Amino acid sequence: MFRLSNNLVGILNFIVFLLSIPILGGGIWLSTRASTDCEKFLEKPIIALGAFLLIVSLAGLIGACCRVSWLLWVYLLVMFLLIVVLFCFTIFAFVVTNKGAGEVVSGRGYKEYRLGDYSNWLQKRVNNEGNWAKIRSCIQDSKVCKSLSEKNQTLDQFVNDNLSPLQSGCCKPPTACNFVYQSDTVWNKPDGFTSSNISDCNTWQNDPNILCYNCQSCKAGVLDNLKHDWKKVAIINIIFLIFLVVVYSIGCCAFRNNREDNAYPRWKGYP
Structure with a gap:
């Protein structure tokens, strides 16, 4: 019977994969229709975000559901780096927006x-x-x-x-x-x-x-606008970080399951 953690990682990454398609499509559409500097400034980050989510979600989906251990390891490495980056950015956002008021x-x-x-x-x-x-x-x-x-x-x-x-x-x-x-x-x-x-x-x-x-x-x-926006983003980041840590932990369980499956092929049965 397929492991629960593998199922959860697969489902979560399938949802992220579906979300990445409109994000990537929106960035591409914006790049063809952008007429102002603001729109042109947004197009590249949106395309990059969509492509990143697409690639990472595919790695997690294939790695968890098809028992491809090396791909799941890459997925976990990216997740770990993302957690570190978001944590550092959250601290940085609180520090640089601590001063200033109307x-x-x-x-x-x-x-x-x-x-x-x-x-x-x-x-x-x-x-x-x-x-x-x-x-x-x-x-x-x-x-x-x-x-x-x-x-x-x-x-x-x-x-x-x-x-x-x-x-x-x-x-x-x-x-x-x-x-x-x-x-x-x-x-x-x-x-x-x-x-x-x-x-x-x-x-x-x-x-x-x-x-x-x-x-x-x-x-x-x-x-002042940026200060309030960054503080809102920092609070959202904290919630997102908790979610990422949970997903990362489930991913680690799925990776362990993959290694066990590779060590003890299904046709031999489990001890």
Whole structure:
């Protein structure tokens, strides 16, 4: 009678195999239809993830169900490396997102963000011109500022609005600039305005294609978004790690069964 652990490994990998097909297909479809930098950035990771899941699931499925010990050994090795990588990434994600938070502004419903409050590693990533050019393009493609401008709020409504980190950092100048409100994304410099000590005040422009996309506050808003997203991913990773450890343990049992079957062929019977 076929061993229970082999059955479980086979079933789990068959499910993963079925899931890998739409993921791989979606990545290939995206590569042929991608028109923005964000879509082009996603296509390669999606294809790589789909191909990885496809190959690993086939190795586990064939290794467990067909008693191919060397293939199951490769599968277990990959699983072990994946567990180590996910564990390291989870620790790293908690460390680099430990610093930084929005600052409450008196009389405002939204918070403002400063780049210096976040970890040095994250700051270096967004300060890289090549990285920021891609991120800025994604923000523009998302039309996050356009959606804000379409609200057509009064000044009182605007200052009490609960803006997202991206809207607060990228779609308006910092409150300390004391610009004159005209609309959600149009702020005029007051008469007699001279160069400010705040670099973002000089960077701001009313052009909807520029706004504060090159501001330090915009980069900080991106990092605040990233911080919350990474923490969510880290929590999901912990759950996924527990699942992988369970699957790895079952796989080890299946590998032991394969070795026993190879040592004592079925036609000889088991002692």
